[in-house]
Amino acid sequence: MNRLLDRNDNLSIIIAGIFAIIIGLGVARFAFTSLIPSMLVNHLDITFAGILASLNFAGYLSGSLLSIFIKDINQKVLLFRFGVVLAITSTLALALNSNDTVWIVARILAGFAGAMTFVVGSAIVMTKLQMESKTKAMGIHFSGIGFSILTTDLINRYVLSSGGSWQDSWLVLAIFAFVISIYSVYILSFDKKVKQNVVKHGFDKSIFTFFVVLLIIVYFAEGVGFVVQGTFLPDIINNLPGLEGYGNITWTIVGLAGIPSCIIWMRLAHKYGSVNIIIIALLIQTLGILIPTMTSNLYLNLLSGVFFGGTFVGLVALFMNLGGQLAKSNPVVLMGALTTSYGIGQVIAPLYSVYLIDKFGNYDYALYLTAFIVLGGVVLLLFAKKFETHKI
Structure with a gap:
């Protein structure tokens, strides 16, 4: 148990990284795909669903490009935490509101949150891992993408099969994301500010x-x-x-x-x-x-x-x-x-x-x-x- 609470232990870092992917890609992105059939029945039409998906990816693209140019690891930690909060709140918005404008804004922000939790979160995992070759460990980390699809889909299927609505699914997903985010945010941070020499290369x-x-x-x-x-x-x-x-x-x-x-x-x-x-x-x-x-x-x-x-x-x-x-x-x-x-x-x-x-x-x-x-x-x-x- 002590090992799982150690911020510098490789196992805890990998678990926290997978949790971050589940929050940013599973809850904030792929859960939408899982719930589309249910939402098409009584809320969305296929055209609006496509527009929302496109806007989500636009948000992700903007976040990905921003993250590439952020070199300071301490700033990345702050962006990661911001992304986690954004992923949870944008998911809550879908559960508590059916206004089209709110959904448009929420999906854009969810896309941006996905980039912060996945791209920036992966950079933090890479920095924190303490081993000579990190390739295999990062391969396990990226398996979190598959876990993110599987986990959120199983949650949605359980809620819907238990008589819940797609709104209930979004609410459960938001609560689930909040719970696992506590561990992820705690582990994917540093005990003190990291001093880092940033090497700049010309174009x-x-x-x-x-x-x-x-x-x-x-x-x-x-x-x-x-x-x-x-x-x-x-x-x-x-x-x-x-x-x-x-x-x-x-x-x-x-x-x-x-x-x-x-x-x-x-x-x-x-x-x-x-x-x-x-x-x-x-x-x-x-x-x-x-x-x-x-x-x-x-x-x-x-x-x-x-x-x-x-x-x-x-x-x-x-x-x-x-x-x-x-x-x-x-x-x-x-x-x-x-x-x-x-x-x-x-x-x-x-x-x-x-x-x-x-x-x-x-x-x-x-x-x-x-x-x-x-x-x-x-x-x-x-x-x-x-x-x-x-x-x-």
Whole structure:
């Protein structure tokens, strides 16, 4: 027990980091996807749901870009705490108010909170961990993304199956986030102010080789590929003939598949090269996107959840790791470019999706376009390999 309350113990740091991801990504982001089918029944329409998702990602993008340029670890701790408070209060707003304007503001703030708790929180975890090689530990930390989906979905399913409403789910989620935040905020801080020498690097445009520019474009395609299923998957499955009610089971499977994915993909990248493994992961994701358009077979559509959960977490780690290798002494600029590209894809995808859903009355064309964009990323990456001479 003493070990779990030790701010400097690696186990407590990893647990607190996973709790932070559950708060910032699970409660403030992915719970919305889990609750979409229920909210569509008596509050949202699909167009407004898409707009809210887009705004959430816009908030996340702005927070991610801000966090990249904050170097002082003491400021990061303050931003992290602010993000935790914002995640909880923006969730409470959804439970206690049904006004559209309030929801718009709440989802933007929830997105910003997600960046503070995930991006900034991960930086604090990385700083606090005391071990020679932190790669494996950070792989466990990022498994928190899968845990965040699984945990919040199970909470929502329990509340709804017990006769509660989606408002009750948001309230329970806010209370749950508050409880685990006490531990997370306590552990992810320092006993005293940290003295840190910040090394500043000038802008080095030489890192933006033709290969890197194409990689940034491909990461935009992955931002698109992540969002459509990441926003609508439960409702996509529920709308297939004979699969009504199976949407949340598929979403649970997404969370389960996401837990080990980062560790598996990173190991494969180390053995076979990052670019090769990114291409394979993108192809698997493309197939997962297309499955609901081709069949209403239950097991194949559950497999689409496995493909989605098993790729999107790992792809973020793969791109960030590859970007770090290519950035030389200027990681901030390249990471900022990659994050911006991915974020723009996240913001755009829900908007074209709701347009196509409204126009054609189903999800098929939104999924076709999404798969086409991700597949285009694969083609670009195959082309880009010719311009990269190093083994990556």
